[in-house]
Each structure stands twice: as structure tokens, then as C-alpha cells.
Amino acid sequence: MIRTGDEYRASISTGRKIWIDGETVDDVTTHPMFRPIVDIRARIYDLAHEESTRDVMSYVDPETDERNSVANKLPFTQQDWIDKRAAIDVVLDEARGVVTRVGDETIGEMWSLYDGQDVLNEVDPRFAENIRNHVHKAVVSDPFHISANTDPKGDRSKRPQDQDPDMLLHVVAETDAGIVVRGAKYETAAPYATQAFTKPTIANWGDDQLSDYAVGFVLDLNNPALKFICRTGFAGRKPADDYPLSNRLDEVEALVIFDDALIPWEDVLFYRHTRAATYIRGTLHRYSALPYVHRSIRYADLMIGAALANVRQTGLDKNPAVQEKLAVLACYREGIDAHLTASIAKAEPSPGGLLMPNPSLLYAGRVWAQTQLPQMMHIARELCGGQICITPDSATFAMPEAQPWLEKFYTLNDEWHSDDRRRLLAFARDLLNSDYAGHRVTFQLFAQAPPYSHYQAVYRNFDYDGPLDLVREAAGLSERVGAKAGQA
Incomplete structure (x- = not known):
């Protein structure tokens, strides 16, 4: 069921290895560069409990009679999406500005993989079951869920295998308990979030059908093998009276180091399956x-x-x-x-x-x-x-x-x-x-x-048949010409 702000704070006060601005962070909930945004995320949790905002931020599950977050609710109707937009507005009203990575946007990426269960079943039916379990878990356990996409990449003219392999996150071992991964990801909000949907960024797999880089999983951000190296935050650097947004709304990014991190099998969503990697990159944002x-x-x-x-x-x-x-x-x-x-x-x-x-x-x-x-x-x-x-x-x-x-x-x-x-x-x-x-x-x-991907998404999803048929009719072209154009 829905968490409280204090429960959220307790879940991230676990001794994570976090470095920022030349210092080690002892407590991410009290550090001046993190505390303002942690307080906003905690406030979002509390809004789901307060009478004035509870019915906008949460709903009662008719089967369990438990309150769950509107943000994590699977969308089945138009009203579900209208409700999600209303909840976002409540959050932004409370923040008095724009906060982006607070979970309601990134959870949608998991739903895209939920749509691809048939793809996951090609390699291992366990992976389809895992995504179903994690989507359900997100609904009932109310995590602060973020996204892990971008790797350091290194020299992008070379394949990852032809340089330091750690430039892209990859699997280095399989065990009975799970897979062991090494590399790094840039992640917004990772030092103070609960979990991350971690996935590859490679767009062109070529003829490499089975790759240790084609891996996706749900990452517990309390994993002891992780290290968080953060960019300098804006909060606390200049007076709040002069920089009211910087000091309240900065969402800090981190280079998350995977130092041979063990990922349990139940958290693995796909592995050595380039079609699944390609599928998730192509559909990743259909909800988020x-x-x-x-x-x-x-x-x-x-x-x-x-x-x-x-x-x-x-x-x-x-x-x-x-x-x-x-x-x-x-x-x-x-x-x-x-x-x-x-x-x-x-x-x-x-x-x-x-x-x-x-x-x-x-x-x-x-x-x-x-x-x-x-x-x-x-x-x-x-x-x-x-x-x-x-x-x-x-x-x-x-x-x-x-x-x-x-x-x-x-x-x-x-x-x-x-x-x-x-x-x-x-x-x-x-x-x-x-x-x-x-x-x-x-x-x-x-x-x-990247911006070019925004246009690629439009290109892949726009219905070109209508304009082509219109011109075929207006210009008096044959059915054959129109059909060829439509197929192209």
C-alpha cells in the first residue's frame, strides 16, 4: 500500500556509497544538496495520505481494499490517464515548480516491456513472469522508481568488445543466485530513489544475436555493489532568496558504478536477447x-x-x-x-x-x-x-x-x-x-x-497511408503506385 514520507526516507538511509562536490555523503536525506528534493519526494508520499489530496493521489483497489498510488496504476481507461495528469498537477503545485524524475514518468517504461511479454517468452518464459511480478509489485509496494538508460559509452566508433568492455553495462558471470553485471549508468535521482529499470542503450545490434550487453533488470538501489558519483548540485550553492528554483527543485544525477553487482534472477527481465533490447528501445516511451x-x-x-x-x-x-x-x-x-x-x-x-x-x-x-x-x-x-x-x-x-x-x-x-x-x-x-x-x-x-530519436518516434508512428491515398486519388495514380508507396 502507499508509503509515508518517513517510510521513504528510512528506505534510502542505508549507508549508500555516495560522493558529491568532493565529499562523501553520510546521509542523503539531510545533505544540503539532496535534502530539498528528498523532502519534495517525501511530500509526494504524504500527499497520498492527506484528506485534501488523498483521492487525487491514490485510489482504493476494489479487490484488496488497499490504497495504491495513482501514478503506478496500470492504465486501462481514458479516465486513468486523466487521473494521472491531475495527480501530476497536484505534485507540481506542491513543488511550486517542475520536478520530473519522481516516479510517475519512469514507471511507464516498465509497462512497455509488459506489452512485450511474447518477445520475452522467446528466450525464457521466466522473464515474462518477472515483468508481470514487478509491475504488480510497483502497484502495491509504491517504490520510488527511476530509469537507467545512458552508459559512459566510450569511443562510439568502436564496438564495446573492441575497447574497455565496461564502457557499456554488461554481464560478466552467471550464478545460481543471478547474473553479475559490471559497468556504469548515468541516472537522475539514483542516490535517493528506491529502484531503477536498467536497460541497454545500443540501438544497432548488427548480427550479434546473443550479447552480454543485451540485458535489462530491475535494480534495488540499496545493492551494496553500487557506488554513486554525483554532479555538483545547485541547492545550497547560492542564497535561496536569489535562486528560489535552484535551491528547491534540483534533481541530482549520478554516475552509478556497478562493481560486479549481483542481480537476482527474479529481477532479470531479459538477458542475451537482442530482439528484446531492440523492442524496449523502440517502445520505451509509449507511456512515459x-x-x-x-x-x-x-x-x-x-x-x-x-x-x-x-x-x-x-x-x-x-x-x-x-x-x-x-x-x-x-x-x-x-x-x-x-x-x-x-x-x-x-x-x-x-x-x-x-x-x-x-x-x-x-x-x-x-x-x-x-x-x-x-x-x-x-x-x-x-x-x-x-x-x-x-x-x-x-x-x-x-x-x-x-x-x-x-x-x-x-x-x-x-x-x-x-x-x-x-x-x-x-x-x-x-x-x-x-x-x-x-x-x-x-x-x-x-x-x-536524443532529439533525433523524438523525430524517429514520430516517423515510426505516423499513419502515412492517409496522405498517400489522398494524393493517389487526387493525382489519378493507379492502385499499384499507391500500394507501392504505402509499403515503402
Whole structure:
């Protein structure tokens, strides 16, 4: 059943080997670079218990009469997807910003493999049974589930076998207890999550039908053979008054080292099966893309709100040119929402009996959200003006010598006093101009796949027969020409 925040904290306070910013982390729940995001994840657990949000964040299983998380519920109906979007909004309201890797997005990757049980059965029926068991376990045990995709890779002009083999995660031994793996993965949130769906990144297997690199499993992140080497976090580096988003919402990535880690057989989902590896890479985001892209709506709302507040405080909201730019931001936001809403309205049954959002609409929405983001951020910068890059910090505003002058020049009217204006400009700077803002743009580009893969997903899922038939009829082409074109 659903966890509490304290139960979650206890589950990750297990002496993991974590290094960040040149130091060893004694307790991931209290370290200043981790504590803010751990507190948000714990808060998500508690929201499922509180009366005001319980029915949005959780549901009662009619068979067990237990409460489970809406995020981990298998989607069988359109209402299930509507409920998941509502739960995401509650989380983002509570976070007062955008958090991405909190489990509701990454759990969907497991459902893609659930759809591929027939593929798993080709190599070993145990693997299909394992995915069914883990999907059920995720529903009832409420883990903080993340994704492990990207390896260090090394020299990508060479096969992994032709260089240091550890550049890609691979199996080095089989035992009665399970497989032993060695290598590394980059994983967002790994130091403070419960488990990770670990899978290969290789896209072209060539003629290698049986490969030690074609392995996928559910990883217990308390495995003693793991080491977590983290990038420097944003939280705690600069004053919270000046960087309100960086200090609250940073989701820390880690290079997770697998130092001959034993993976029990019951956690192995496929092994030495390149078709399964290819299948999961091709279908990985058919569910997870929706909650991921849904967050882009909230990022758009933050940009619109910051820009609108800024132009209203200076009276520029009456200017037609300013209104046009605000409308561009609004169209960006509504375009994302329209794609996601339509993908649910035109959802399709999956091979495993689930209901998946319409892939063509979903992936097209992801492309719209990601390709337009840098341009939308630039428009928001224009509307916020140059003061987001030249305004002094909060400590200077508090100096007795500087305070009167800053109050004079930053106070606009009875509504906008200097302190509120400073806070708005600091928020906009952190949202649009800070190193955290740059990190968010890069994360959005690559968090689910490289940009070219986004277009490949659209290409593979768009129905080309309609346009081809239309042109065949309009141009008077023969049936044969149309059929050949459609097959191509």
C-alpha cells in the first residue's frame, strides 16, 4: 500500500556509497544538496495520505481494499490517464515548480516491456513472469522508481568488445543466485530513489544475436555493489532568496558504478536477447512520454506568469507587440496541452491489454514541446527585460547603505514595492537565465532520448497511408503506385 514520507526516507538511509562536490555523503536525506528534493519526494508520499489530496493521489483497489498510488496504476481507461495528469498537477503545485524524475514518468517504461511479454517468452518464459511480478509489485509496494538508460559509452566508433568492455553495462558471470553485471549508468535521482529499470542503450545490434550487453533488470538501489558519483548540485550553492528554483527543485544525477553487482534472477527481465533490447528501445516511451511532456505545460505556465507579471508591473501589457509575444507563449502552452488531450481522446489498446496514448499525437506533442522551448524561453526573457541579468542580490538589497536607493529605484507604485519586484526578477532569472535554467534546457533535450530519436518516434508512428491515398486519388495514380508507396 502507499508509503509515508518517513517510510521513504528510512528506505534510502542505508549507508549508500555516495560522493558529491568532493565529499562523501553520510546521509542523503539531510545533505544540503539532496535534502530539498528528498523532502519534495517525501511530500509526494504524504500527499497520498492527506484528506485534501488523498483521492487525487491514490485510489482504493476494489479487490484488496488497499490504497495504491495513482501514478503506478496500470492504465486501462481514458479516465486513468486523466487521473494521472491531475495527480501530476497536484505534485507540481506542491513543488511550486517542475520536478520530473519522481516516479510517475519512469514507471511507464516498465509497462512497455509488459506489452512485450511474447518477445520475452522467446528466450525464457521466466522473464515474462518477472515483468508481470514487478509491475504488480510497483502497484502495491509504491517504490520510488527511476530509469537507467545512458552508459559512459566510450569511443562510439568502436564496438564495446573492441575497447574497455565496461564502457557499456554488461554481464560478466552467471550464478545460481543471478547474473553479475559490471559497468556504469548515468541516472537522475539514483542516490535517493528506491529502484531503477536498467536497460541497454545500443540501438544497432548488427548480427550479434546473443550479447552480454543485451540485458535489462530491475535494480534495488540499496545493492551494496553500487557506488554513486554525483554532479555538483545547485541547492545550497547560492542564497535561496536569489535562486528560489535552484535551491528547491534540483534533481541530482549520478554516475552509478556497478562493481560486479549481483542481480537476482527474479529481477532479470531479459538477458542475451537482442530482439528484446531492440523492442524496449523502440517502445520505451509509449507511456512515459505523456507525464514527462505534461510537465512542459507547467514550465510554460511559469514563463507566462513571470513575463505577464513583469509587463503588468511596468504597464506594458497594453502594448500590442507585448500582447503578441504573450500570445506566442500561450500558443506554445496550449499546443502541448492539445496534443496530450488528443492523445488520450484517441488512445489505443496496447499489445498487453493496456490503454496507451495515441503514439503519433503523443510523440508529435513531445517534439513541439522540446523543439520550441529555447525560443519560448527567449521570448520570456524579452518580456522580463534586461533587469533579470543586472539586478543586485538580496544581500545588497538588505545593506543599510544601499537599501534606500534600491527601494527608491525598484519601487514602481503602491502595488509593486521594491522587495516584491526583486523577488519576481530573481525568480525569472533562475527560471530563464541561471545555470540551473541552462541545465533544464539540456535535460529536456536528452532526458528521454536524443532529439533525433523524438523525430524517429514520430516517423515510426505516423499513419502515412492517409496522405498517400489522398494524393493517389487526387493525382489519378493507379492502385499499384499507391500500394507501392504505402509499403515503402
